[in-house]
Amino acid sequence: MRFSGKTVVITGAASGIGKESVRLFAGEGAQVYAADIDEEGGAALSGEIDGDVRFVRCNVRATGEIKELMDRAAAETGGIDTVFNNAGAGGARPGIHEIEPGEWDRTMDLLLRSVAFGIRYAVPHMRGRSGASFVNTSSVAAVGPGYAPTAYSVAKAGVLHLTKVAAADLAQFGIRVNAVQPGFINTSIFTSALEIEGEMERVAKDMIAQMSANAQPVRRGGQPRDIAEAVAYLASDAASFVTGQSIIVDGGITLGPRHSWDPEEAGLLSALEAIKEQSA
Template identity: 45%
Template sequence: MANRFEGKSAFITGAAHGIGAATARLIAEEGGKLVAADVDEDGLNALAAEHDGRIVAARCNVLQPGDIEAGVATCVEAFGGVDIVFSNAGASGPSSRVDEVQDADLDRMMHLHLRAAIAAIRASVPHMRARGGGSIVLTTSVSGMRQGYAPVLYSLSKGALIQLAQIAAVELAGDMIRVNCVCPGFVPTAIFARSMGFAEKTSEKFARRLDDPAKAAQPLPRACTPQDIAEAVAYLSSDAGSFVTGQNLVVDGGLSLTPGSGDSRAVYAPIISALGLDPDEIEPGPAVWSKLGLGKDRN
């Protein structure tokens, strides 16, 4: 188990923090080598420094044409090929109703999640074929399975990824290339905080305060960690998951088994309540900043 990625090379997007960084560390610690891609170069360099020679940092903006292809090419050049792709980069969209969706926001979210995943598949498949197979994992979300967990555009784009994985799994099975999704629930990371309406800078601080309250949102009474998701990605990417393809592996502590609602505020209510906040103040206001101890640092 300790060397399950020995001789394997991987390409991971969104690798500087959270789930991506946890997965990169796990693969490197278990014998693999990888290219860690993200827009945060400082975060990438710090990650690479932890595993000298096993992790190559590559700046990659998945919204920019060619960055993903260049990242995969870097993996091939550095390690001789690519066996594992983890398309993980993502962000939360605006909290608008479906009848208020703007075309520019829709295009951005679909590009960030769906088009980026397709680009990663397109760039890596020829190299995987040359090596006799490989594993591709996409990060989805429980919000892609049912309504009420996140903003509409985030949910739509994550649902599209689930369908993409099923289509690609069938089409690429003959090449021994497996395509799966890892489907987190509430993971106390910055992207989760942003899905609740918090600005990017503030969301990092807010995420650190979510560890205990998050467990109130699902049946399993503890908060999910990036490591929990990384272990699921590792299973799907390793020989242990060699007969698994086209699946959306849900890692949510039972969240998706609880009664649903069309109102995302109702889903977040246990967390908001545990923080001692008014559910009507999910969109940050003065009371929220005071309760969270964030002072005036709101942007």
């Protein structure tokens, strides 16, 4: 019961990583304010999850709604201990040579601006609370190209830098700020970005899970619980000496090129080197 008596706000809480985080925090004693624009999914949370879960409809692209969320959580419980700025989606898909200004702005609003103002409007309710902390969702896409669309990747890199400068800003109040960088996690973010629904969504998720299991050293697909566990650690007293940092939870996909961890690929390279030597 690491979070007994704590007030935790989680955005993007109706599905995927957010939902599993609600389950974990509520299961360990927290009063969880689960925020999302998905009213149907959000309303079902309290019936599916044991613990004190209170759904609040919140569009994180509207800063006024973020402020209302934080003010409500604090007014009803006396303050806020942890905010998990998690809400997001795939964002605009075009490359930098094709993207339109409105597409860029919507992606930045959803993935980066929302995190900034999630911090801004929660801080007044967190000052003076022992162990107060933020956890922000970044991505392995912040590491470099090839993991996600351009606008998404830039926004997630921005979240990493925001995490560092916010940690510096808020150290004076004893508030920690950290981030988590998920790899390929089996959630609806991929199918939603491609507008895949119904039975085909299940098929697509199975395909994504299989592909990701073969794309990284840890031979299984990433699950929302993998991220929720990292978030809970960063929010807990066990991480009281950790701030301005990020944990990559990706099954090792960012370790390096495939031949560095796949013996079959390494064997192929060795064979090619042998052929090269013979032809020299």
